[in-house]
Amino acid sequence: MADHLHPPPPAVVRLTHYTEAEKTEILGAGTDPFGVAYTGLTWLPKDHHFGVRLGGRLVAHAGLLRLTCAPGALSIGGDSTEVVGVGGVAVAPDVRGRGLARQVVAAALDHARTMGPQHGLLFCRRPLVPLYERLDWRALDQDVHVEQPDGPVLMPLRTMVTPLRDRAGWPDGAVRLLSFPM
Numbered sequence: 001m002a003d004h005l006h007p008p009p010p011a012v013v014r015l016t017h018y019t020e021a022e023k024t025e026i027l028g029a030g031t032d033p034f035g036v037a038y039t040g041l042t043w044l045p046k047d048h049h050f051g052v053r054l055g056g057r058l059v060a061h062a063g064l065l066r067l068t069c070a071p072g073a074l075s076i077g078g079d080s081t082e083v084v085g086v087g088g089v090a091v092a093p094d095v096r097g098r099g100l101a102r103q104v105v106a107a108a109l110d111h112a113r114t115m116g117p118q119h120g121l122l123f124c125r126r127p128l129v130p131l132y133e134r135l136d137w138r139a140l141d142q143d144v145h146v147e148q149p150d151g152p153v154l155m156p157l158r159t160m161v162t163p164l165r166d167r168a169g170w171p172d173g174a175v176r177l178l179s180f181p182m
Contacts, residue, residue: 009099012107015049018061018088022051025058026090033090035125039156042148044182046088050108052100060100062108063088065182066115074121077173082117084164085182089122105135109164118168123157123181137162140170146177155181 015022027033046063053059065085067073073080086108091100112120124132129139137160144159145152155177161170 009103010052010054012050012052012060012104014111015051015061018046018049018051018063022058022061023088023090026061026092028093034088036157041146041153041156042180043087044085044180046085046182048108048111049088050104050111052104054095057092059092059095060104061088061090062086062104063182064108064112064115066117067177067179067182073178075174075176075178076171079171079173080178081119081171083119083121083161084112084115084117086112086120086122087182101131102135109162113164115164118163118165119170120162120164122160123155124160126158129158129160132160135162140175142175144175144177146181147179152176 023033031037044065046065048064049061050063051058051061063086065087066082067085068082074083075081086105089101089105109120122132122137133139140159140161144155146155159175163169
């Protein structure tokens with residue numbers, strides 16, 4: 001017998017693309033939907049997209065981008081390493097509090113585990129750190145430098161990491177993203 005009081009959560013779907021119109025569908029038409037315009041940062045687009053639809057409307061999104069050991073990698077203590085960047089995480093304001101962020105990020109990380117790197121990496125505003133900590137991310141306790149059009153800058157957002165493999169410990173050393181953030 002179906003449980004009408006607790007319907008199953010909506011399914012996460014793989015999106016073939018993620019457009020400005022879809023971002024607007026989730027977050028509205030504001031000029032700074034992620035609240036990070038003050039940073040002045042240039043960001044990389046994501047290659048893989050995951051979403052949740054309710055009643056045909058896109059209400060949640062998470063994107064992924066693999067950074068390889070080639071130029072554009074992450075340097076930790078001077079050694080290049082690969083990571084999967086997670087970004088563009090968004091949940092429509094009218095459906096927040098239903099676990100959709102957890103659901104869409106978990107689906108994205110399930111895919112990230114198939115991509116090879118040992119760690120996921122994201123950047124977020126300080127008020128979102130507790131949310132990501134509940135999703136098994138941890139904030140780095142060090143400064144992180146990222147590339148920008150005029151050269152490297154100190155990342156003003158919190159840098160968070162999560163292992164994509166069992167026992168994958170984050171290495172010690174200075175962290176520098178050798179590309180725009182994702």
